[in-house]
Amino acid sequence: MNPVVPDENAVATYYGRPVLKQPVWIWTVPAYFYVGGISGAVLVLGAVAQIKRDPGLRPLVIAARRLGFIGQAVGSVLLIADLGKPSRFLNMLRVFRPLSPLSMGSWVLAVGGALSGLASILPQKHRSTRSLSDVSGLAAGALGIPLAGYTGVLLANSAIPVWQGARHSLPALFVSSSVASCASLFEMMELSPREQRIVHRFGVIGKTAELICITAMERQLSEREAVVKPLRNGVAGALWTVSKVLTVASLALTLMPGQSKARRTAGVLGTIAGIGLRFAVFQAGFASSRNPKAVV
């Protein structure tokens, strides 16, 4: 059943002790992966809708900015809660370090959040404030692109074997999952028929891409049994499998023609899948860090 791999038992260890340190992060980190990812995807959707300059899409544009801002605000709180010294959260903006995805992400979140906040609160009645709001909305949308998936780069840029081993696909997986999660969130909301169609297409693309990325990531990690192991066993493995199944189910329901109940259910399933996927990947890192045989 397993691919041909070197005999794991032949690898020497120091009394089976881990080589690496376990992450010190808590549940707020994967929760942020989900919330921040949606925020990125929805801001992109809103900015693209804004570019179309169609009055019929204006409610979607406004809703997207607000959702994006709420996601960034909640996400910031989740990240600050994880810090060992939360009162020093502003130190994140002390340096600008392109080598560190966490530094880049902090800037994207801080600047993007300010922009989406501005776009959301500026009055839409006056021409001048409205155009300032639109400029902010576009800029927030541009920053939404990295926001949707930089967390994948953040994990891949670590020494943890299962995260580093997934570096070719994990960022793409997080981006596509953000699209799927964003669509799932909208599917649970009251929308106009036109907005429903937009969300439907966005969701089908996102969920399909997510399943492709999942398959690609599993294939890459399978090159070494010790590396892929956490995604096949234990809590992480169970979450990973459940979220895969639910993504398929959510996609299938989305594709069923014209039933609003099915749409809602697809949204619920897609949401659980999106959250489960982030926690699965997060949890897999803990198991991976404990296995000295996964470290080369």
Added chain:
Amino acid sequence: MPQKGFFTDTTICIGCKACEVACKEWNQLPDDGFVFSGLSYDNTVELGASTWRHVAFIERPVALGNQETALGNFSWLMMSDVCKHCTRAGCLESCPTGAIVRTEFDSVFVQPDVCNGCGYCVVSCPFGVIDRRADDGLAWKCTLCYDRLKDDLEPACAKACPTDSIKFGDLIELRLMAEKRVEELHERGLTEAYLYGADPATQPGTEGLNAFFLLVDKPEVYNLPSDPVAPAKRSGAAWASLAVAGVGLVAAAVAAIWSDDESSGS
């Protein structure tokens, strides 16, 4: 200021743990509890936020190259582990606050008044050295006794080492000394002796360690990774994946919104 570092020659380590004690005392680090691990003489078990030197004890059913044994083959390896102060330091490159800096001695130092305990360095170290302390929430590791170096003193561990297994000095001199030592050991029949992390050629992933080691068995035996790599050296693929997916994200949004043209009149 010349580059400073450690050359730890494990063949003359006697496992006295004076380095561990000296480090704890000088740096005023809290104890880690009095646990009995059952792993040979190693009750320290690992490096951590409050343990910056750790002596590993390896009991092997194998004799050393030049060793004569009376009752079966056996050898006992001891090695004092420490932060490697890598040329490409994963912790430093990941640090989003700039708390982790390169000092004038070329060592890697965490500024405790800047660190906000984000924990990214913890997963970025390929050696599992740095960790976050539970009480103050900050990341801590060996400072190469930055305060002592400032006063022209050698680090506490090197000062305390009774066999000079831990050698401190200018990196260039330490490397020459280490190469000579390996040659000498080879001549004496200990042909398995080699240097771990002494230069960028043998350890491209870190581009060399400022604290390197002389070992007589595979790195994994000492709980060292055989091919440590600063994560950022490999993350180009991750950024590329994000870039491709970012284009896909915009394309998905355009497809979702633009393909609805026929009904936009309503």
